[in-house]
Amino acid sequence: MRSLDKHITDLVEQTGFVDTHEHLIEESTRLSGKIDVRLMPCNDWAYLFAIYAKDDLAVAGMPQADLRKFLSPEVSTDCKYELVKPYWNRIKDTGYAQALRYTFRGLYGVADLTEETVHQIAEKYIETLQPGFYAAILRRAKIDYCQVNSAERIFMETAQPNILAQDLDVIDFCRCAKLDFARVNAETGKEPTTLEAWLEIVDQYFDAFGPKAVAIKCLIAYSRRLMFSPVDEARASRLFARHSTNGVNPLSSGELTALQDFLFRYCVRKATAYGLPVKLHTGYLAGSGSMQLARVRDNAADLCDLLQDFPDTQFVLMHIGYPFEKEFIALAKQYANVRIDMCWAWIISPIASVRFLKEFLLAVPANKLFTFGGDHYAVEAIYGHACIARRGIGQAISELVSEGWIERQEAPEIIEAIMRGNALRFFPNGPA
Ligand SMILES: [Zn+2]
Numbered sequence: 001m002r003s004l005d006k007h008i009t010d011l012v013e014q015t016g017f018v019d020t021h022e023h024l025i026e027e028s029t030r031l032s033g034k035i036d037v038r039l040m041p042c043n044d045w046a047y048l049f050a051i052y053a054k055d056d057l058a059v060a061g062m063p064q065a066d067l068r069k070f071l072s073p074e075v076s077t078d079c080k081y082e083l084v085k086p087y088w089n090r091i092k093d094t095g096y097a098q099a100l101r102y103t104f105r106g107l108y109g110v111a112d113l114t115e116e117t118v119h120q121i122a123e124k125y126i127e128t129l130q131p132g133f134y135a136a137i138l139r140r141a142k143i144d145y146c147q148v149n150s151a152e153r154i155f156m157e158t159a160q161p162n163i164l165a166q167d168l169d170v171i172d173f174c175r176c177a178k179l180d181f182a183r184v185n186a187e188t189g190k191e192p193t194t195l196e197a198w199l200e201i202v203d204q205y206f207d208a209f210g211p212k213a214v215a216i217k218c219l220i221a222y223s224r225r226l227m228f229s230p231v232d233e234a235r236a237s238r239l240f241a242r243h244s245t246n247g248v249n250p251l252s253s254g255e256l257t258a259l260q261d262f263l264f265r266y267c268v269r270k271a272t273a274y275g276l277p278v279k280l281h282t283g284y285l286a287g288s289g290s291m292q293l294a295r296v297r298d299n300a301a302d303l304c305d306l307l308q309d310f311p312d313t314q315f316v317l318m319h320i321g322y323p324f325e326k327e328f329i330a331l332a333k334q335y336a337n338v339r340i341d342m343c344w345a346w347i348i349s350p351i352a353s354v355r356f357l358k359e360f361l362l363a364v365p366a367n368k369l370f371t372f373g374g375d376h377y378a379v380e381a382i383y384g385h386a387c388i389a390r391r392g393i394g395q396a397i398s399e400l401v402s403e404g405w406i407e408r409q410e411a412p413e414i415i416e417a418i419m420r421g422n423a424l425r426f427f428p429n430g431p432a
Pocket residue numbers: 021022023149375
């Protein structure tokens with residue numbers, strides 16, 4: 001605690017976050033208790049591990065079969081604890097697990113997951129699930145409001161627009177995977193076989209939700225490089241027609257990339273017309289055992305053409321591009337249309353995030369940074385993540401002051417900007 005400045009850490013503790021990235025399912029979905037492999041594989045305390053901490057458990061050696069059992073419904077608390085116990089001890093200092101421990105402490109009143117506390121955690125998990133618990137937990141985490149990239153809908157017409165602003169997720173419009181067509185079909189009842197009909201659907205989504213969304217969001221970096229070449233509509237139209245004929249003369253991977261290029265650029269133009277920033281996943285990939293690091297490494301360099309081709313579009317590059325975050329500092333420094341979002345980064349690597357924040361503030365104008373998004377499905381997990389982020393922000397600013405890089409009296413303005421003010425000023429259509 002040597003270099004922490006109490007005045008600064010107190011200020012960070014008191015300042016509200018605008019939370020720029022979550023995947024929160026609707027509170028009513030949580031309260032329904034409806035089990036869904038993707039959204040809610042179980043509805044007990046193990047659910048808090050279902051995003052992220054489970055990946056640390058897997059790479060720490062927990063067998064997949066045990067992990068599946070741990071995250072499945074109708075397995076007793078005692079049995080789940082026995083399954084996780086040996087691996088919890090291995091992961092408990094990672095950002096993912098430290099954030100969970102902050103949640104256990106702050107929301108459930110226990111310092112750690114142990115044989116003695118696991119039943120209290122299990123009971124508190126259930127007790128917490130009351131109407132209004134989203135707002136209550138966000139209040140305790142001092143979060144003004146969240147920007148949600150819904151896992152349930154392309155655009156979620158939320159029951160709580162005052163605390164859950166929404167992104168329009170364009171992955172289903174431009175990736176062209178089977179599941180994307182299935183999702184569009186499920187929401188619209190349409191099965192377009194021509195590019196023209198497909199773009200009409202995209203236009204309808206923008207017409208309906210563009211005026212309500214805070215941004216568009218795309219996680220296409222999970223499946224391809226972030227280099228998007230210009231492709232003319234006639235070629236895209238031929239590719240789309242072939243792609244939609246289900247296996248007859250399938251597209252090569254290069255042809256699929258070209259079709260995605262066209263569709264992604266189309267969505268970027270639509271977003272710009274509606275004044276919506278473009279949020280892009282960059283950097284580390286969630287999960288385990290699948291990341292191609294060479295592709296991730298090229299994210300920042302790959303983006304340069306896009307940033308130059310769309311100078312009037314505002315881009316938000318998410319997750320600091322970890323572990324290549326220095327390159328994202330360079331992008332934000334070079335391009336007026338780039339903002340960096342530290343969402344998720346604090347729990348991937350707390351120390352890299354502290355370092356990043358210090359480097360960023362001395363290299364890039366302070367208006368170009370958003371410092372918090374939990375990137376969670378479960379609201380309880382956001383609480384712990386926000387604790388880690390506040391701790392890291394307090395440390396970074398304290399160190400910059402103690403090292404003489406910034407004046408102590410500058411700190412309040414910087415803290416207000418990076419935690420909330422920048423986001424309040426930048427994003428359209430925030431909550432009323
Ligand atoms: Zn996310």
